[in-house]
Each structure stands twice: as C-alpha cells, then as structure tokens.
Amino acid sequence: MGLLDGKVAVVTGSGGGIGRAHALALAKEGAKVVVNDLGGARDGTGKGSAMADQVVEEIKKDGGEAAANYDSVASMEGGKAIIKTAVDSFGKIDILVNNAGILRDKTLLKTTEEMWDIVIAVHLKGTFACTQAAAAVMKDQGTGGRIINTSSTSGLLGNFGQSNYGSAKAGIAGFTRVTSLELQKYGITVNALVPIAITRMTDDLPAFSGGDPEEMGPQFISPVVVFLASDLAKDITGKFFGIQGRKINSYAIKMSEGVIKDKGMWTAQEIADNINKILDV
Numbered sequence: 064m065g066l067l068d069g070k071v072a073v074v075t076g077s078g079g080g081i082g083r084a085h086a087l088a089l090a091k092e093g094a095k096v097v098v099n100d101l102g103g104a105r106d107g108t109g110k111g112s113a114m115a116d117q118v119v120e121e122i123k124k125d126g127g128e129a130a131a132n133y134d135s136v137a138s139m140e141g142g143k144a145i146i147k148t149a150v151d152s153f154g155k156i157d158i159l160v161n162n163a164g165i166l167r168d169k170t171l172l173k174t175t176e177e178m179w180d181i182v183i184a185v186h187l188k189g190t191f192a193c194t195q196a197a198a199a200v201m202k203d204q205g206t207g208g209r210i211i212n213t214s215s216t217s218g219l220l221g222n223f224g225q226s227n228y229g230s231a232k233a234g235i236a237g238f239t240r241v242t243s244l245e246l247q248k249y250g251i252t253v254n255a256l257v258p259i260a261i262t263r264m265t266d267d268l269p270a271f272s273g274g275d276p277e278e279m280g281p282q283f284i285s286p287v288v289v290f291l292a293s294d295l296a297k298d299i300t301g302k303f304f305g306i307q308g309r310k311i312n313s314y315a316i317k318m319s320e321g322v323i324k325d326k327g328m329w330t331a332q333e334i335a336d337n338i339n340k341i342l343d344v
C-alpha cells in the first residue's frame with residue numbers, strides 16, 4: 064500500500080533535477096505521474112522529448128505508471144495541454160507540482176527585456192497557467208486536490224544578480240497565498256517549496272560546487288512533496304517549506320508592532336525619530 068495509491072499527479076519540469084526526484088517519489092507511493100518537460104537547456108533554450116521519456120521509463124521499470132508531456136508551461140495552451148495529458152492518460156488529476164524553471168542571471172543594469180520576460184514567463188506565468196487548468200478540473204471532480212509550487216530564497220530573502228528570477232519566485236509566493244485562500248472551499252490546498260539542492264541549475268554556484276549530492280541532492284526535497292500531496296497534509300495550506308538536505312523549516316512574513324500617533328498625521332522627522340520601533344519585527 065502506498066500513501067498515494069489511486070492518485071494522479073503532474074510534475075512540471077520533471078525530466079531532471081528536483082522535478083525528476085518528485086516524479087520518482089510520487090510514483091513510488093503509488094501515484095500515476097505525468098512527467099512534463101520541455102527538454103531544453105538550463106537557460107530555457109532548445110527543446111526535446113528525451114528528458115521526459117527517460118523519467119517515464121525509469122518509473123515504468125520500477126513498476127509504476129507514467130506518461131510524458133513535452134509542452135512548455137509558459138503559455139495558457141501549454142498549461143491546458145499538460146493537465147489534459149493527465150486526464151487523457153489516467154482519467155483525472157489530484158496533484159500538481161509546479162516545478163519547471165530556468166535561469167538567466169545578470170545584475171539589474173545588465174538584464175535585458177528578453178531575460179526578464181522569459182524568466183517571468185516560465186516561472187510565474189507557468190505556475191498560473193498550470194494551476195488554473197488543474198484547479199478547474201479539480202473543482203469539477205469535486206474530490207479536492209493538492210497544488211505544490213516552487214519558490215526560492217532568491218525571492219523570499221533576495222540574491223545578488225537575480226532580479227528577474229527573484230521577482231518570479233516572490234510572485235509565486237504571493238500567488239500561493241492568494242490561491243490557497245481562494246481554493247480552500249474546493250478542498251484544494253496550495254503550498255510552496257523553498258528548496259536548496261545540487262542540480263544543473265546550481266552546480267556551478269560557489270555555494271554548491273564541491274557539495275556532496277548524498278547530503279544535498281534533489282532527492283531530499285521530495286519527501287515534503289509526498290507529505291503535502293497525501294491525506295496527512297489535508298489541512299495544511301498557504302505554507303512555505305524550506306528544505307536543504309536533512310533540514311526542513313518554514314518561512315513566514317512578519318509584521319512589526321509599529322507605532323500609532325495620538326492625533327493628526329506623521330511628519331517625516333517624527334518617522335525618523337521612531338524608525339527603530341517601526342522597523343522592529
């Protein structure tokens with residue numbers, strides 16, 4: 064008996080890296096999995112079917128059920144086609160993991176419009192396109208659902224040279240909070256991962272190079288996906304799970320207590336005089 068027997072999952076960008084680990088872990092728990100991957104390079108150029116096909120083969124070899132999809136998440140048609148693959152292949156969709164991603168790193172003054180647009184399109188619009196298509200089917204099915212997005216410390220905490228990527232990932236955090244509220248009435252939970260793992264996306268970054276995949280590989284991220292996808296997490300929504308190796312934590316936005324003026328409006332000088340209290344979270 065698996066935790067996800069009878070469930071149908073879609074994992075975007077699961078032809079490699081963290082997404083592949085999610086697909087294998089979900090299949091191991093009994094889910095039928097749509098392995099979506101555009102099959103391009105780390106910067107989003109190129110495409111092909113080999114990456115998704117290989118993960119489908121791995122799942123089948125292990126006794127699981129899987130189907131491949133090669134559409135890009137970055138358009139509404141792509142999102143619909145990816146979810147349709149689940150319905151056509153396995154009759155429904157219960158779980159969507161929005162994981163597909165690319166990088167086009169440059170500092171602000173060197174970021175071109177194209178670098179901005181493509182990164183926002185794949186991460187932020189892709190998450191919207193797939194979630195909207197999946198939530199519509201989940202609502203009609205009437206059996207609830209699980210949506211698991213992928214944010215990043217780049218968006219939540221900031222990271223040098225990633226204004227496009229960080230903005231997309233912070234956007235996904237806001238999208239997670241809003242849609243978790245909206246979809247609650249259909250029994251659909253929406254949570255987000257904040258992963259750190261050695262993959263082709265990170266293996267040349269100084270913080271990762273020389274890291275041990277046995278200690279920081281993508282496989283460490285996926286148990287949280289299995290948990291969130293299962294009945295064990297039916298009441299958990301709108302949360303952010305940080306995962307790095309054997310560590311799991313959560314992120315939240317904090318507000319300071321602030322200051323209230325007795326009467327009238329604040330002057331700039333008074334704000335300066337109270338700045339420590341205002342900023343004290």
Ligand code: NAI
Pocket residue numbers: 075076077078079080081082099100101102103104105107114134135136137161162163164165185189213214215216257258259260261262263264265281
């Ligand atoms: P990766 O490059 O190995 O995986 C990304 C996958 O998405 C690739 O297989 C790629 O072909 C696919 N993809 C790219 N554009 C696509 C599109 N338009 N449509 C469908 N598939 C597409 O990188 P990794 O590290 O596994 O990244 C997975 C997710 O985790 C990404 O959203 C990334 O931003 C996020 N992330 C990763 C971190 C890390 O430490 N590796 C840190 C924070 C977030």
